[in-house]
Amino acid sequence: MDITVANLRGIYTSLSTIFNQSLGATETFYNSVAMTVPSTTAVNEYPRLDDLPGWREWIGDRVAFDVGADLYSIRNRRFEKTLKINRDKIRDDQIGIFTPLAAQYGQDGAQFPDTLVWPLFKKGEATACYDGQYYFDTDHPGYNEQGNLISVSNYMPGTGPAWYIIDDTKIVKPMIWQTRDPIKLTQMFSDTDPNVFWRNEYVWGADTRGNAGFGLWQLAYKSKAELNKDNYKAARTAMQTIRKRSGEVMPIRAATLLVPPELEDQGRSLLEAALINGGETNVWAKTAKVMVIPHLA
Numbered sequence: 366m367d368i369t370v371a372n373l374r375g376i377y378t379s380l381s382t383i384f385n386q387s388l389g390a391t392e393t394f395y396n397s398v399a400m401t402v403p404s405t406t407a408v409n410e411y412p413r414l415d416d417l418p419g420w421r422e423w424i425g426d427r428v429a430f431d432v433g434a435d436l437y438s439i440r441n442r443r444f445e446k447t448l449k450i451n452r453d454k455i456r457d458d459q460i461g462i463f464t465p466l467a468a469q470y471g472q473d474g475a476q477f478p479d480t481l482v483w484p485l486f487k488k489g490e491a492t493a494c495y496d497g498q499y500y501f502d503t504d505h506p507g508y509n510e511q512g513n514l515i516s517v518s519n520y521m522p523g524t525g526p527a528w529y530i531i532d533d534t535k536i537v538k539p540m541i542w543q544t545r546d547p548i549k550l551t552q553m554f555s556d557t558d559p560n561v562f563w564r565n566e567y568v569w570g571a572d573t574r575g576n577a578g579f580g581l582w583q584l585a586y587k588s589k590a591e592l593n594k595d596n597y598k599a600a601r602t603a604m605q606t607i608r609k610r611s612g613e614v615m616p617i618r619a620a621t622l623l624v625p626p627e628l629e630d631q632g633r634s635l636l637e638a639a640l641i642n643g644g645e646t647n648v649w650a651k652t653a654k655v656m657v658i659p660h661l662a
Contacts, residue, residue, distance in 0.1 A: 376455065377552045377569065380467040384550060384571075387471030394658050395482040397621070398531055399540035400580065409543055410436040413495065415581050419613040437495035439578035441545040446473070447570030452561065474548045474571060481577035482540050483660035487527070489587060490520055494579040501587040512612040518603055519582055521596065523589030527661065528632065529623040530600050530653065532584040539585035546574040583607050583615060592624070592631040594649055601652075622653045625661040632657075 402409065413435045421428065448470065450463060485492065489500035498505050499520075507517030531539050552569040553560055560568045586604050590596045601619040608614050624632040632655045634641070641647045 372455075377554060380463060380569070381550050383464060383467040384471040384474070387468040388475045388548065391472045391475035393476055393479055394656075394660060395478040395540075395542055395577075397533055397656060397658075398486060398538060398585075398623070399478070399482045399542040399577065400536065400538040401542045401544060404441055404543050404545040404575065407545075408438045408440045410438045411495075411541075412436060414537055415583055415609075415615075417609075419609055419611045421611075439541060439543050439576050441543065441574050442576050443572065443574045444477070445570055445572040446470070447568060449560070449566045449568045452565045452567055455567070470571070474573075477548070477573065478542045478544075478575070478577065479660055481575075482542055483658065485577050485579070486529075486540055486585075487661060489579070489582075489585075492579075494582055496582070498582075500579050500582050501585070502582075505582060508608045508610050508612060510608065510612045512610060517607055519586045521586075521588035521590045521600060523591070525589055525591055526625055526627055527587055527589050528592050528625075528628055529588070529661075530586045530597075530604060530619045531621050531623060532604070532618045534618050534620050535584065537581055537584070539580050539582070541578040541580050542575065543578060544573075544575040546572070548573045583617060586619075592628055592635065594635060597622075597635060597649060620653055622655050623658050623661060624655065626657055626659060627662065629655075629657045 418428075418430050448466070454462075490502065492500055494500040496506055501520040503518040503520050503522075504516040505519065507515050509515050533539075548571050550569060550571050552567070554567045554569075555561065558568075560566050583604070586600045588596055588600055604617050604619050606614065607617060622632050622636060635647075635649055636653055636655050637650065638647050639650050
């Protein structure tokens with residue numbers, strides 16, 4: 366192949382098209398637990414949505430709640446992934462070998478948020494969130510029916526592989542994927558580019574800016590105890606009895622059970638089998654959907 370501007374533009378266009386098609390077609394896991402929030406600055410600040418008051422009868426003046434009084438922030442980070450192609454490969458018509466590489470590159474780009482969201486989620490019992498406690502903890506500040514301050518737990522210690530229950534039915538989610546700059550491809554194919562002149566290589570790469578952070582801890586529960594009906598019931602009860610400052614119960618749904626691959630059998634037996642123990646009705650069947658998340662392994 367002749368190394369011409371037109372040929373190089375065609376190669377870049379072809380690889381970029383394959384990249385973008387793969388980027389758009391790839392299924393991801395992070396959006397099951399994280400809400401995507403656009404960012405326009407270096408840092409996003411979030412109000413304490415868990416502390417919002419409930420409805421009250423309007424008697425006298427309104428009672429305004431200052432949503433900006435207690436903020437927490439997530440700072441964006443810059444990430445890149447860059448590939449190089451020896452110019453002789455193109456001259457010798459070996460560009461076809463890069464087609465699957467471009468498709469995989471796009472798939473990796475789509476799945477990139479998974480690589481930030483899930484490791485942070487897994488480390489929640491050792492990473493502080495906005496209330497100063499670990500995200501998964503046994504003594505979050507909470508409230509009882511009278512609005513008095515008490516300790517609230519969203520973590521069950523144990524020695525086994527972890528499993529999680531989340532409420533993924535709300536606009537607000539347990540985690541946040543904050544996106545500042547979408548993935549963008551850039552090419553350096555000009556003969557005057559240093560990589561071409563000095564190293565006989567064409568370079569193209571992608572970069573993006575964003576970050577993962579914690580959302581509402583009330584919407585997620587982590588257990589390292591055995592995945593059985595008693596512990597599942599205890600986790601559901603703990604989630605669904607969390608109260609607001611006013612004493613109202615927060616309308617939390619224990620909607621989804623997240624398990625690593627090694628707990629798939631236990632999770633499906635617990636929540637998908639209609640009958641157990643040789644014919645006994647499984648009262649927990651269909652009380653939540655099961656999702657197997659490879660990133661939780």
